[in-house]
Amino acid sequence: MIYITGDTHGDFRNVARFCERVRTEKSDILIILGDAGVNYYGGELDAEKKECLESLPITIFAIHGNHEMRPQTIPTYHEVEWNGGTVYVEDQYPYILFAKDGELYDIGSQRTFVIGGAYSVDKAFRLLHGLGWWPDEQPSEEIKRRVEENLDEIDWSVDVVLTHTAPLKYEPREVFLPGINQSMVDKSTEQWLDTIEERLDYKKWYCGHYHTIKKIERVEFMFDNFDEFPQIDDTDNRWDEFGICAGCSEKGDDYYTDENGEQVCRCLEYPLDPMKDDDKKDMDTIGLLWPNL
DSSP states (O other): OOEEEETTTTTTTTHHHHHHHHOOOTSSEEOOSSSSSSSSSSSHHHHHHHHHHHHSSEEEOOOOOOOOGGGGSTTTEEEEETTEEEEEETTTTEEEEEEEOOEEEETEEEEEEEOOEEEEEEEHHHTTTTTTOOOOSOOOOHHHHHHHHHHHHHHTTEEEESSSSSOGGGGGGGGGGOOOGGGGGGOOOHHHHHHHHHHOSSEEEOSSSSSEEEEEEEEEEEEEEEEETTTOOOOOHHHHHHOOOOSSSSSOEEEOOOOOOOOOOOOOOOOOOOOOOHHHHHHHHOOOOOOOO
8 A cells, every 4th residue: 555645854653653553564655745854963863763764564755855855965875776766765774765856656556756855934044043954955957957858758747746845836825934025935946846737747746845734626735644645456455444434435433523523534534633642652652752843
């Protein structure tokens, strides 16, 4: 099975609970749409996060975000072939893979194209306080050329697009941070993605970055929610075994009452109920309670 989620920023509690609930295995894949949070600090803290993520029963396929170093700039990473494309991996963590921008992958029988990176609106804050910021956070002109050349080779036709940020026309302006002067924000990547989206023949486009959950036409923004990747084999019956409904079809019986007093089914649309104190204690014992970046 293949799943997809948004930015995790080094906090993998939701991932751990999702894996436990769905009973994932190492053969399953979780796509993280940028800012995974394992290449932010460098050194021991990143190693601890990677060790924890590596220990979970799932394979991670991460897109490059704007709150992390590019893996190709870290000496411990090297390139390997995976699902028809090139990924970056460390020998010590073989189940944590990073996509290479402009690569085409065969994921779940879907021709999947990847473009990472974005501008950081918190750049000044991070530099002021000595936090990590990297000048190559956005796609370079070289990467942009490579993306367009690779799209030329496949006649600008794919099934799924995975990016960190979104084409400019789809920006979720309602979640813009107050106090940020948008006229000072570098939106060159989003503008370029606009030109890509206009030419590209695609079925679905996933992105993260904005910390919101929203669908606009074929474009879907993800954050702390989980979903099945398109065209998953419907013969897998682990959902029925675990009592989770198949897309709110009322087959399951695993429900909870939300803050409005409504019955909500724990399907993929709502995989996680509010974390209880006992859950937090359990997660803390296995080293999963890390602060957001």
